Amino acid sequence: MKRPKTPEQRERLIQKLIASPPSRIRPERVRARKAKSARTYPSKWLRDIWREQHGNCFYCKLRMEYMTIDHKVPLSRGGKTERRNVVGACEPCNTAKGSLMPEDFDPAPVRAFRLGRINE
Ligand SMILES: [Zn+2]
Numbered sequence: 001m002k003r004p005k006t007p008e009q010r011e012r013l014i015q016k017l018i019a020s021p022p023s024r025i026r027p028e029r030v031r032a033r034k035a036k037s038a039r040t041y042p043s044k045w046l047r048d049i050w051r052e053q054h055g056n057c058f059y060c061k062l063r064m065e066y067m068t069i070d071h072k073v074p075l076s077r078g079g080k081t082e083r084r085n086v087v088g089a090c091e092p093c094n095t096a097k098g099s100l101m102p103e104d105f106d107p108a109p110v111r112a113f114r115l116g117r118i119n120e
Contacts, residue, residue, distance in 0.1 A: 041069055041086070049088040058087035059097065059107035062114050065090065074099040090114070 050067060057064050070089035073079030076099045089097070092114060097105040 041081075045069075045083060045086065046088075049086070053088050057090040057093050057107075059089055059093040059105065060111040060114060061107075062090060062111060064088060068094040070094045070097060072102045074101070077101065 046067070046069075049069075053064075055063055055067075058070065067088040068091050069086050070093070071079045071081065072085050072087055075081070079085050090110075092110045093105075093107055096107075096110050
């Protein structure tokens with residue numbers, strides 16, 4: 001943007017800035033962020049995963065109260081959202097696994113916790 005020289009140019013610049021306030025940018029940023037976190041998956045994947053795992057968590061093998069989708073190789077480690085990299089996991093396992101690689105995640109404590117809770 002050129003530096004305004006005359007009062008008229010200055011006024012025009014101010015009008016231009018007013019015409020494009022940050023609020024015009026922010027909603028888009030919010031939408032972009034929401035779209036990323038509220039990731040959706042093809043409903044076929046969800047049905048197939050549920051059926052293949054018989055409604056049980058991929059990690060602790062216990063019944064999923066509701067299914068969350070876990071990336072075996074986490075996105076943060078270069079994993080992709082593709083069918084062979086996603087499994088159904090119970091929420092405690094998904095939370096506990098975080099961004100661990102599948103071989104580094106031990107679901108035993110989650111399983112024990114869930115069994116304990118179920119037996120209560
Ligand atoms: Zn689990």
